Each structure stands twice: as structure tokens, then as C-alpha cells.
Amino acid sequence: MVENRSLYDRASDPVGSTPQARLAGQDVLSVDQFDRELLEYVFSRSHEMRQMVERASASVLLRGAVLTCLFYEPSTRTSASFIAAMERLGGSVIPITQGVQYSSVSKGESLPDTIRTLEQYSDVIVLRHPEIGAAKVAADYASIPVINAGDGTGEHPTQALLDLLTIQEELGTIDGLQVAMVGDLRFGRTVHSLTKLLQQYDVKLRYVSPDILRLPLTLMNQLRDLGVDVRESHDVADVIETADVLYVTRIQKERFTDMAQYDEVKDLYEITPDIMTRAKQDMVVMHPLPRVGEIHYSVDSDPRAAYFRQVKNGMFVRMALLAAVLGKG
Ligand code: NCD
Numbered sequence: 001m002v003e004n005r006s007l008y009d010r011a012s013d014p015v016g017s018t019p020q021a022r023l024a025g026q027d028v029l030s031v032d033q034f035d036r037e038l039l040e041y042v043f044s045r046s047h048e049m050r051q052m053v054e055r056a057s058a059s060v061l062l063r064g065a066v067l068t069c070l071f072y073e074p075s076t077r078t079s080a081s082f083i084a085a086m087e088r089l090g091g092s093v094i095p096i097t098q099g100v101q102y103s104s105v106s107k108g109e110s111l112p113d114t115i116r117t118l119e120q121y122s123d124v125i126v127l128r129h130p131e132i133g134a135a136k137v138a139a140d141y142a143s144i145p146v147i148n149a150g151d152g153t154g155e156h157p158t159q160a161l162l163d164l165l166t167i168q169e170e171l172g173t174i175d176g177l178q179v180a181m182v183g184d185l186r187f188g189r190t191v192h193s194l195t196k197l198l199q200q201y202d203v204k205l206r207y208v209s210p211d212i213l214r215l216p217l218t219l220m221n222q223l224r225d226l227g228v229d230v231r232e233s234h235d236v237a238d239v240i241e242t243a244d245v246l247y248v249t250r251i252q253k254e255r256f257t258d259m260a261q262y263d264e265v266k267d268l269y270e271i272t273p274d275i276m277t278r279a280k281q282d283m284v285v286m287h288p289l290p291r292v293g294e295i296h297y298s299v300d301s302d303p304r305a306a307y308f309r310q311v312k313n314g315m316f317v318r319m320a321l322l323a324a325v326l327g328k329g
Contacts, residue, residue, distance in 0.1 A: 020329035027139040028147045028321060031157045031197045039200070043165055045320035045329060046313070053088060053316070061328050062091035068122040070114065071097040071149070072129045077289060077311055078149045078159070082126050085318035094121060112141040119144050124325060127151075145325040153187045153255060158321060159288055160193035162314040167245055169313065170284045170306050174198070180206035180239040182269055183249035183294060185215040190288040191249060195219050204229040206239045210265045213251070236269060240278045246271065248287045248294045271295045276302055286310050 019041030026033075034042070052059055067086045069079050079097045086093050096118070104114065111129070115138045118125060127138050128149040135148030135155075150156040167174050179198060185191050185207050195215065198205065205228055207215050214220075214232060223230045233239065240246070248271055256262040271285060276299060287295055287307040299305050323329050 020324065023321075023324035023329055024327040025145060026325055027135075027142075027145050028157055028325065029135050029139060030148070030155050031160050031193045034157075034161070034197065036200055039161075039164065039197070041329075042161055042317060042320050042324075043168060045324065046165055046316040049088075049316040049319040049323075053319075058090070059088060060090040061323055062086065062089040062326060065091040065124070065326055066094060066122045067091060067322065068094040068118045068125045069097055069149075070100075070118060070125060070127050072100055072127075072134075073150065075128055075149070077314060078128065078156075079126075081311070081314045082147075082149065082318050082322075084315050085322055088315070089319055089323060091322070094118070111137060115141045115146075124322065147321065147325065150189055153189055153192075153252075155193045155196075156189040156288075157193050158318060159190045159314070160197045161321070162310065162317040163190065163194050163247070163286060163288070164197050165317055166286060166306055166310040166313050167284070170309070171244060171282065175202040177201075177244040178204040178206060178239075178242055179245040179247060180208060180236075180243035181215075181247045181249065182208040182236055182239075182271075184213045184251045184255075185209045185249070186213040187252035187255040188249045188288075191215070191247070192219060194247065195223070199223065199226055199228065206230075206243065207232045208234065208236055208239055208269070210234060210268055212261060213265060236271070236275060237278075240275055241280070243283055244280065246279065246283060246285045248285065248291075250287075250290060250292050250294060253292075267293065269294055271299055273298050273302070276304065279304070 019038050022038060069082055071079050075097060083093045083095060111134060119142050122144060124145045125142060126147045126149050127135050130152050132152040132154035134151045135146055139146040148155060148157055181191050205223060251266050253262055270293060283304055284306040285304055289307060
């Protein structure tokens with residue numbers, strides 16, 4: 001990333017300094033940037049944001065700052081929660097989300113040109129793009145912080161941070177847990193980012209998917225090299241009694257080139273009240289959402305269903321991150 005000229009100063013030497021200084025002026029491209037110290041900082045700052053929102057007190061922390069939300073792929077939660085986060089901190093938003101087809105992007109403008117234009121108006125850019133590495137490309141051209149809101153099948157770091165926060169809030173710890181991820185482990189970027197973050201904790205990992213949607217080999221090899229207790233299976237029955245966290249994901253239809261293959265796997269998993277009777281009393285069911293049939297609606301009233309609380313945590317995490325990268329951490 002080139003020299004930053006945002007509203008707020010960029011830390012000149014982030015190494016060895018406070019978490020605030022390490023995040024100020026920085027991009028958020030991958031979960032690899034977050035060690036335990038930064039994670040704990042994001043959690044505690046998210047907690048403060050929650051308290052502030054619950055007290056219904058208005059914040060002016062980011063007054064005068066402008067966020068551009070540039071989404072080349074559909075989004076409901078991620079874009080809305082970034083917008084809510086910015087506005088709750090007193091900042092404002094240029095939303096280029098559902099409207100990308102009306103912008104110059106649809107005229108064939110390149111990502112670097114779009115980024116170099118939008119940074120003239122803003123202090124931070126949140127980008128969702130269908131290609132792996134797009135956020136990094138944007139960050140290389142931008143002189144303001146870029147936050148990756150999903151780059152194809154690559155990463156979705158802010159989702160993984162809110163997922164981790166949700167586990168911590170729901171179960172009071174992350175160490176010592178068995179986390180089972182179910183569904184599309186191949187294309188699901190939230191699974192990739194969460195898997196990487198969980199490597200920093202003492203967890204057992206269980207992956208449930210059909211063969212064609214297994215976790216990418218590079219990630220599986222990383223886990224094995226680190227000596228993580230990891231197992232793969234095809235069947236939720238193999239994990240339901242032992243899991244502390246059941247992280248369910250959607251089969252990513254839009255990533256399939258062969259729709260016959262999608263049809264073969266699309267209805268393989270459905271969490272039902274009946275399956276839930278076999279789970280631990282304090283297990284939590286999570287889902288990055290949207291769901292398209294993987295969790296039956298009648299599970300929603302089960303206190304273990306945490307997916308809407310998870311959504312809310314996303315706003316607090318994004319408030320914490322926006323404040324931090326804008327030098328107000
Ligand atoms: C996820 C995504 O976009 O990767 N959604 C989200 O951001 N909450 C998961 C998905 O689309 O299945």
C-alpha cells in the first residue's frame with residue numbers, strides 16, 4: 001500500500017506498538033493480519049461498541065469521515081452492517097452496492113480506476129469482489145484503508161472476526177472447544193477465514209461436506225502441519241453429539257460451473273429440531289447467512305440458535321474495525 005493520506009494519520013511503524021497503532025491507517029485484507037493480541041483488542045472494542053449502542057448513546061467518534069461501500073457481489077448483511085456501523089459512529093457512507101450495474105463499473109471501468117476515483121471522496125473503502133485477491137489489488141492502488149468484505153472464494157476476514165466473537169460471547173471461551181463446520185467448505189470463504197483464525201486457539205476441528213466440497217487441501221495441510229486435531233466426514237451425525245459449535249454454511253450455487261453437480265449436493269444437509277435433540281445442551285448453531293434450507297426454520301426458537309445474535313455482533317465488530325483503521329481505536 002502506498003502512503004496513506006486519509007483524514008487520520010497512518011502509523012509509521014506499526015511493529016511492536018499498541019493494537020490501536022497497529023491497525024490505524026491499515027488495510028484489513030486477510031485474517032492472517034490478526035494475532036491473539038489484535039483479536040483480543042477487537043473483542044474488547046466490540047464490547048464497548050455494544051455497550052454504547054445499548055445505552056442508545058449517539059457517538060461522534062467518526063464524525064466527518066466517509067466510507068465507500070463498493071460491492072460487486074450481492075450482499076445484505078455485510079453491506080448493511082458496515083453502513084450501520086459507520087452511521088452509528090457519526091460517519092457517513094457512499095453506498096455503491098446493489099447499484100454497481102448503474103455505475104461506471106458496468107461500463108468496463110477497471111478496479112484500479114474505480115478505487116482511485118472513490119478514494120478521492122472517502123476515508124475508507126469496503127470492497128466485495130468476485131475475484132480472489134481483488135481486495136489486495138485495490139489496497140495496492142488506494143492510499144486510504146481498504147477492508148476486504150469478501151474476495152470470491154478467498155477470504156472474508158470481518159465475517160470470521162464476528163464469528164469468533166460470537167463463539168467467545170456464546171460460550172465464554174474459544175480454547176478447548178470442538179468446532180464443526182458443515183456444508184460448502186470448498187467455496188465458502190467464511191469457512192476459510194474462520195479456519196485460519198481458529199488455528200490460533202486450542203480447538204478440535206471437524207469438517208462435514210460431500211467429497212466435491214471438501215476444505216481446500218492447502219488449508220487442510222496447514223492444519224495437519226500445525227498438529228491440529230482435525231477430522232473430515234460426510235455426515236452431521238458424526239459430529240452432532242460432540243460439537244460445541246455447529247457452523248452451518250450454504251452451498252455456494254454461484255460458484256458452480258456444472259449445475260448438475262450443484263443439484264446433487266444442494267439438499268444434503270438440513271439441521272432440524274430432531275437432529276438438535278442429539279446435540280449438547282450448550283452447543284451453539286451458527287451460520288453466516290443467508291440460509292437456503294440448511295437450517296430448518298423451526299430451529300430458530302431453540303436458544304442454541306445463535307445466527308441472529310451473530311448478525312448483531314457483526315455490526316459491533318465493524319464499528320470497532322472502522323474506528324481502528326481510521327485511527328480512532
Ligand atoms: C457469506 C458470504 O458472502 O461469503 N455471507 C455473509 O457475508 N454473511 C456467506 C454466503 O454467502 O453464503
